Amino acid sequence: MLAIERRREILTRLMADGKVIVAELARDFGVTEETIRRDLERMDKEGLVSKTYGGAVSKQNSGLDLPYNVRESVNVPEKKEIAEKIAELVHDRERVMLDSSSTSLYVVKQLKNKKNLTIITNSVKILVEVADMADWTVLSTGGLLKKDALSLTGSSAEKMINSYHVDTAICSCKGLDMELGVTDSNEGDSLIKQAIFAAAEKRILALDSEKFDKKSFVKVCGLGEINVLVTDTEPSPQWVSFCNEKEIDLVY
Numbered sequence: 001m002l003a004i005e006r007r008r009e010i011l012t013r014l015m016a017d018g019k020v021i022v023a024e025l026a027r028d029f030g031v032t033e034e035t036i037r038r039d040l041e042r043m044d045k046e047g048l049v050s051k052t053y054g055g056a057v058s059k060q061n062s063g064l065d066l067p068y069n070v071r072e073s074v075n076v077p078e079k080k081e082i083a084e085k086i087a088e089l090v091h092d093r094e095r096v097m098l099d100s101s102s103t104s105l106y107v108v109k110q111l112k113n114k115k116n117l118t119i120i121t122n123s124v125k126i127l128v129e130v131a132d133m134a135d136w137t138v139l140s141t142g143g144l145l146k147k148d149a150l151s152l153t154g155s156s157a158e159k160m161i162n163s164y165h166v167d168t169a170i171c172s173c174k175g176l177d178m179e180l181g182v183t184d185s186n187e188g189d190s191l192i193k194q195a196i197f198a199a200a201e202k203r204i205l206a207l208d209s210e211k212f213d214k215k216s217f218v219k220v221c222g223l224g225e226i227n228v229l230v231t232d233t234e235p236s237p238q239w240v241s242f243c244n245e246k247e248i249d250l251v252y
Contacts, residue, residue, distance in 0.1 A: 001029065003039065006029055007043060009029075010025060010056075011043070013025075014056065014058040015058065019055060019056065019058070020040075020056055022036045052185075053071060054071055068148060068149050072125075077232075078208040079106040080106055080110075082208065082230050082232055083103070083106035083206075084110055086107050086170060086204060086230050087110035087114075089168070089228065089251075090111055091114070093116045094114075095165075095166035095167050096117060096118065096166060096168045097119075097120045097161065097166045097168070097169045097200060098119065098121045098196075099121070099123065099170070099171040099172065099196055100121070100126070100149060101123075101173075101206075103172040103206045103207070103208075104126060104171070104206070105123065105129060107206065108126050108129055112130075116135050117136045117137075118137040118138075119137070119139070120139045120140075120164060120166065121138075121141065122140070122141040122143060122153065122161075123150065123152075124145070124150040125150050139164075140152065141157040141161055142157060142160055143156045143160075146188070151189070151192075153188040161199055162195055162198075162199065166201070167200065167201055167202060168201070168203075168204060169196045169197050169199065169200030169202070169204065170204045170206060171197065171203075171204075171205060171206070173211065173216070174214070174217075175211055175216040176212050176213070176223075178213075178239075178242055180215055181221055181222040182205060182219070182222075183214075183216035183217065184220050185218070186217065186218060190219070194220055197221060197225060202228065203226050203227045203228070204226075204227065205230070206230045207231055208231060209231050209233045209235065212231075212235055212236070223242075223248065224246055226248055228248065228249045230251045230252070233252055234252050
């Protein structure tokens with residue numbers, strides 16, 4: 001199959017399903033995942049799709065999220081590096097809020113050597129991951145189960161978060177832009193992240209380097225509301241200068 005024919009078929013699937021997943025496309029077309037990523041990158045530049053992490057969504061469905069199990073397996077080395085750096089910023093007996101991003105799950109795994117932490121999260125995966133931590137206090141936000149994302153959202157989750165004050169908040173996002181700030185793919189997740197950041201003394205944004213200079217669907221907050229930005233590689237000189245200007249601690 002020619003590349004142009006493959007991309008046409010990818011568009012057909014997007015029109016039918018609203019999203020595609022790199023691993024599935026590579027298997028179905030008998031090519032490497034890197035080949036599919038190049039296809040999606042070209043299609044994104046041509047304005048045909050919105051490339052995301054682990055796949056793509058149609059321009060008409062830019063609020064869609066890929067399933068959690070797909071996001072969890074994407075950019076794993078980068079997420080582990082980010083998690084290790086964040087773990088150095090969290091100390092014993094701290095109260096920590098985390099969102100339901102796959103990056104936050106890797107952070108929690110790195111925090112397991114900390115003592116007497118209090119964890120508040122809307123992530124079902126994180127709740128399961130820390131269930132055996134005997135000296136930790138773990139609180140679930142409750143709320144409406146978002147099945148594909150394994151997260152708890154809605155007004156009851158927001159109300160629970162708003163009733164607490166913590167030392168550290170850790171969230172990820174879908175895009176980071178100097179003018180627009182921190183963005184995510186849907187309103188429900190964005191409201192949860194806003195509430196988590198508002199409840200914390202120290203606000204840590206965790207994201208891999210691919211998300212710089214990207215804009216997603218819904219604004220979470222301005223960059224001036226972030227205290228620490230943790231990523232896997234050194235950003236561009238423009239971003240380093242921008243973070244210095246905004247007094248954001250840049251960790252990579």
